[in-house]
Amino acid sequence: MNSYDAIILGAGPAGLTAALYLARFGAKFALVEKMTPGGLLLQIFEIENYPGLIMPKGYELADAMEEQLKEFTFDRYQTCVTALEHKDGKVTLQAGEEALETKTLIICAGLHYNKLGLPDEDRFTGRGVSYCALCDANFFKGRVVGLAGNGNQALEEAVHLAALVRELRLFMRTAAPQADRVLQKKLLALKNVVIHKEVAITALHGESELEAVSIRSLQSGETEKFAMSGLFVIEGMRPVSEFFPRELVLDADGFIVTDTEMRTNLPGVFAAGDIRSKLCRQIVTAAGDGATAANAAYSYLELADA
Amino acid sequence: MVKEITEADFSGTLAKATVPVLVDFWAPWCGPCRAVAPIMEELSAEYAGKLEIYKLNVDDNPGIPEKFQIRSIPTLILFKNSEPVERITGALPKGQFQSLLNKALG
Numbered sequence: 001m002n003s004y005d006a007i008i009l010g011a012g013p014a015g016l017t018a019a020l021y022l023a024r025f026g027a028k029f030a031l032v033e034k035m036t037p038g039g040l041l042l043q044i045f046e047i048e049n050y051p052g053l054i055m056p057k058g059y060e061l062a063d064a065m066e067e068q069l070k071e072f073t074f075d076r077y078q079t080c081v082t083a084l085e086h087k088d089g090k091v092t093l094q095a096g097e098e099a100l101e102t103k104t105l106i107i108c109a110g111l112h113y114n115k116l117g118l119p120d121e122d123r124f125t126g127r128g129v130s131y132c133a134l135c136d137a138n139f140f141k142g143r144v145v146g147l148a149g150n151g152n153q154a155l156e157e158a159v160h161l162a163a164l165v166r167e168l169r170l171f172m173r174t175a176a177p178q179a180d181r182v183l184q185k186k187l188l189a190l191k192n193v194v195i196h197k198e199v200a201i202t203a204l205h206g207e208s209e210l211e212a213v214s215i216r217s218l219q220s221g222e223t224e225k226f227a228m229s230g231l232f233v234i235e236g237m238r239p240v241s242e243f244f245p246r247e248l249v250l251d252a253d254g255f256i257v258t259d260t261e262m263r264t265n266l267p268g269v270f271a272a273g274d275i276r277s278k279l280c281r282q283i284v285t286a287a288g289d290g291a292t293a294a295n296a297a298y299s300y301l302e303l304a305d306a
Numbered sequence: 307m308v309k310e311i312t313e314a315d316f317s318g319t320l321a322k323a324t325v326p327v328l329v330d331f332w333a334p335w336c337g338p339c340r341a342v343a344p345i346m347e348e349l350s351a352e353y354a355g356k357l358e359i360y361k362l363n364v365d366d367n368p369g370i371p372e373k374f375q376i377r378s379i380p381t382l383i384l385f386k387n388s389e390p391v392e393r394i395t396g397a398l399p400k401g402q403f404q405s406l407l408n409k410a411l412g
């Protein structure tokens with residue numbers, strides 16, 4: 001079993017920052033990431049609000065964070081965590097085929113995209129249903145498409161999509177968007193966007209590809225069916241919590257509760273970034289969390305050794 | 307190594323292949339595609355002799371994704387004797403690609 005001072009779960013902005021700080025402290029640590037470094041940064045086109053950098057592409061910032069780690073030596077595991085246990089002041093975990101042990105753990109596993117939860121959703125994924133307008137908008141040039149969502153990301157992607165498609169129907173469960181005013185204004189100015197408020201998507205239709213979508217009014221219960229070849233699902237995110245130990249304290253929405261030093265209720269276990277219970281989920285706050293968590297983990301190790 | 311494939315050499319490359327071919331439909335600006343690319347490089351080395359992996363830029367070669375009704379990227383299609391036999395959409399962890407390939411390559 002490989003043994004570490006610290007293990008970081010997740011290589012998004014929080015995990016990469018924690019890695020940078022732990023590396024500079026000289027800790028013996030490992031970074032576990034199931035995909036490639038960058039996390040949700042890789043889903044962002046241009047970043048307008050990271051201080052000091054003028055409109056980098058998401059992947060450029062991810063690459064730069066990764067590049068900064070090149071001079072340091074630490075272990076990396078490119079795999080999922082399937083089991084995690086906190087016992088006798090140590091954490092043991094299963095990362096793919098490797099059993100790992102660590103004195104401290106920093107959970108930066110981030111968020112998953114929410115799905116609609118409809119029976120045919122998986123069948124139509126990649127055949128009309130998409131979770132990334134930035135990636136897939138070009139396949140729907142000149143067509144009629146829908147977008148489910150009402151938050152900042154949904155509206156951003158709606159504005160991006162509307163420039164390419166013939167008509168965009170925006171479906172939201174609420175009476176108004178829950179997004180920045182600047183975005184709402186941009187959206188309302190678009191001539192080819194139809195907004196359906198207080199509706200739920202109830203069914204997806206089509207043979208081999210998506211052909212139509214049914215919706216139901218949450219007020220009247222009336223249903224309607226619209227022909228469309230694409231549906232973008234931008235319905236927010238939920239924490240990647242499959243492997244959390246049961247004793248870990250979470251908030252009502254499943255996010256990890258920490259104190260200001262990123263300490264969870266379990267000694268030696270820290271959380272940073274979007275997975276943490278907080279109001280402001282930004283790249284810059286994820287990076288800040290990562291630095292704080294690394295610092296707190298290192299102090300914990302020093303106290304334990306004293 | 308993952309090699310580039312284009313509309314011009316697509317059919318020819320598939321017809322000439324003596325092993326199954328996996329084609330990664332991608333675009334340079336697509337984040338999830340960038341997440342998949344290094345995994346494909348590793349798989350290309352691990353499955354050498356059993357599988358050939360190519361990547362096709364959907365911006366430069368729009369005809370092929372249209373032919374295979376691709377509406378999301380990354381999409382990966384596994385071809386045997388020039389026929390699509392397996393299709394994967396979205397960025398997955400490496401282990402999931404491995405199990406899908408092991409099953410399909412039998």
